[in-house]
Amino acid sequence: MVNGTSLTVIQMNDSHAYFDLHQEMFWQGGQAVYRPAGGYARIATLVKQIRAESQGRVLFCDCGDTLHGTYPALETQGEALIPILNSLGLDAMTAHWEFAYGPATFKQRAAELGYPMLAINVYDQATKERLFPPYSVKEIGGLRIGLVGIASNIVDKTMPPSYSEGLEFTLGREELPPIIDVLRTQEKVDLIILISHLGFSQDLQLLSEVQGIDICLSGHTHNRLNKPVLQGKTLVIQSGCHGSFLGRLDLEFEDKQIVDYRHELIEVEGDINPDPAVDDLIRQALAPYQDKLSTVVGKTATALNRATMLETTMDNFLLQALLENTGAQLAFSNGWRFGAPIIPGEVTVNDLYNMIPMNPPISTVELTGEEIVAMLEENLERTFARDPYDQMGGYVKRSLGFNAYIKIENPPGQRVQQVFVGDERLQLGRNYPTAFVTEQGVAHKYGRNRQQHTERSIEALRAYLARHRPLRAELRGTFVAV
Template identity: 25%
Template sequence: MKHRKKFLALFLAVVMVFSFAVTAFAQETSDPSLTFLHFNDIHANVLENEDSGQIGLAKFKTYIEQVNPDLILDAGDSLHGTTFATLSEGATMRAILQDVGVNVATAGNHDFNYGTDRLIELSRDGNYPILVANYKDAADDSLPFEANMIFDRQGYKIGVFGLATPETKTASNPLNTEGYDFLDVVTIAKEQVEYLESEGADVIIALVHLGLYDSEPLAEAVAGIDIIIDGHSHDTLPEGKVVNGVLIATTGNHLENIGRIDLVIEEGEITSKTAQLVTYDEASQLEANAAIADRIEELNAENDEIGQIVLGEALVDLDGERENVRTRETNLGNLISDIMLETTEADVALTNGGGIRASIPKGQITMAHVLTTFPFTNYLVVIEVSGSDLVAALEHGLRADLDEDGNLEQNGGFPQIGGMRVVYDKTRDPGDRVVTVTVGSDLVDPEASYKLVTNDFLAIGGDGYSMFSEAEKLSEHELLSEVLASYIKAEETISPEVDGRMEQVEDAVTDPDDDSEDLPKTGETQQPIAVGIVLIITAAGMLFIPLRKYQLKNNK
């Protein structure tokens, strides 16, 4: 009997230990109560691209169907960036993201590129909502976008509010937000949390387009936010980042990753929240969703019809030939540079000839012509540069070796310019070819600051323009293709010319033993030259007076 009691006690102890272990294991491996998928800054890149590691929306849809998430959230900058979106001013992106299954979005700075009125129109098209709580009409303080929403999922209330970056005032054309004000993100976030809590939200998500440099301070300053899903800075957080108890998640850009967040909620409390990224290597193994792939083709066909719209007429051929735009000034290079200046009111313009991919023939100009000539999604950026950096940039653009005929070899970085006149000598060594640079009527001042409009590729140091990479960014604007199309449409007829703004010195000194001094390329030696001229005139005058006296004396 004693043995039986001992056995029974031992059995019960083992069962209790086993039960405790099973319970503990179950707690550690609990299925998530809620799962969210998210992305940011896809910039209308809808297709898979193996070279750049872009997943594409068709395979994203396949992953969505496998996971069956509770929410799919877009942290902004989706409606602009490629011709898939820009030809329809964002309508095609709204349509395809609705088909993919997006539930809610906030607005990125580039989503404003079509103007606030157009973004408001898109937000009311019957597709998923766009939330922006910190943007108001300056005239009447009204909010043009919804501020928040509450979603009921799995018996839980999920409150989502949206914030857009105040940098939009300069990170998109300032005209796009004219008449509207951005409100303080911390103040508005506190108000939104208070409201959503009062509505019984179990989970509060801040869906923001701020960048980590602003979303991390937001997490520190505002209590009650559970998750921040961020965009704008294109940062990648493989496992998210916890700041003040807030899980911050962001995916990079161009749908190179899919963001996933899993929550475990027990007895009304969030006991676990984790973030992860599904990379291109993982997602590329999926089969593309046929319906989404077909829908993209259908929308592209609609875009092709838009491409046949006539914008205006060219009275001359617009020279975008590869061998010309990469070696010399052309009328098309002058045209786009002048349009860049007019659009941004910068002091000078510089874009790379390699970004001009085709000529536009004399006659009617269609949108297809423009997109063939500027197929890339480069947009205008205004930066502040010194005169010395401007000269360095021109030297860099003129660095190509000479071919057997003594002409510059083709160079994608050859500068097509506006707002300045450059005289250069191709026979000199690379890095010392610029003879003079004139901005307006004055030689460039190496110590002065100039507003330079270029494209986003060069602004970050592309094509070797490293002198631009650390420059202060003053504003961002539309795509090169967009500003060209708008200009042609407004002017109706165009006939740009080559006007000698980039001039080669034909009679340059070629004797290597000639030590003669060259004209200054900047204004740094104007004062010594002026002083020298004054001294010469003074000396001549001093000689002239006694000579004149001698002549008068002998004429008597």
């Protein structure tokens, strides 16, 4: 019998390979303010402090989007992060953008980690075997703890085919109850923690259907939860992005039952002393790229961020560059959430790769007005679907060259009210020359005369900065919720 036991759970989610200090955006007095935050060496310092306070009764879990998102990560297919992550003392993680390197490479990266990659919902199409273990069990302070992983389920649905080649992804709603039963009856665990990358809304829906999870560490949607959400009997937390925050959940037990808890969303502040050993690993990882990434390529008068759902200044910069590069009338990219802010002042190559680390080629296509409306309706449904399981990640598709008036609460296919291109209403039968990046910008099923150009995104961004000094990329009211 265990009485008076305590356990501290630490969450990191969506750090997107942000090795070191970077700008982060905060809302203050109704306005955006920026200050430096993050970095794995500062995270290491905080985790060591928490371990000391908690006498080692600590679980540290990562919800994924960790091995992808910055230039050094992509150049090494995640390998540059492995020594750093292994130094943090993590207990388990799950995944999303990690699949961008392809299943074989990702499996190799996972094998190099000193802790398990968990996913109940990713299968080999040929063998029907799971790609990763569904759970692991830890014993801490007399408690047996089951850790269950659910990876992002959208990898084979909305992302490039190479990410999921030979794999299939489920929601995990069918697999989770049997896993809970195994953990309770065979593994005899006292506590079950779900490490999820489904997204906050999806996690709440899943937990409304499946009983038996004690703690859900939620990822993917970059929510900064200042207090846990209680879904049934499950405590749910999520802790921002870019490694700018950690979530801390202190649990008190009597007879192996949670009787009290305290939660803190911890900002990884810039003035935290970085852990020397981890800081040295970071310096080694970044050294080969330092000269290239520190090169100044322009100035911005606009604070660039991706913190708003309908339109962002960061993506307006990208889209303005696409329009100028191609001479197209309209431009589209994906509603990415990742990308640390760029404050007014100098812009470096590193800033550009943080915006769009994949550096995809620029493409053009001709779209009819009817196709544009259909594409917008599809995207709005994937963003605002009433059924959380139909929400497919990211914010509203980043767009430029038109103004769309939308009703978010309307049913699927009925959200777009009016669209104007300049002063004219969108003509359904007319062709509009359009620039875009990635299939998430314009899917293959739309348009004709599709061309992939030789110039890539970073080149276009650099050229635009050279011609526009300083850069201005303010919000234009592309989407207006009415």
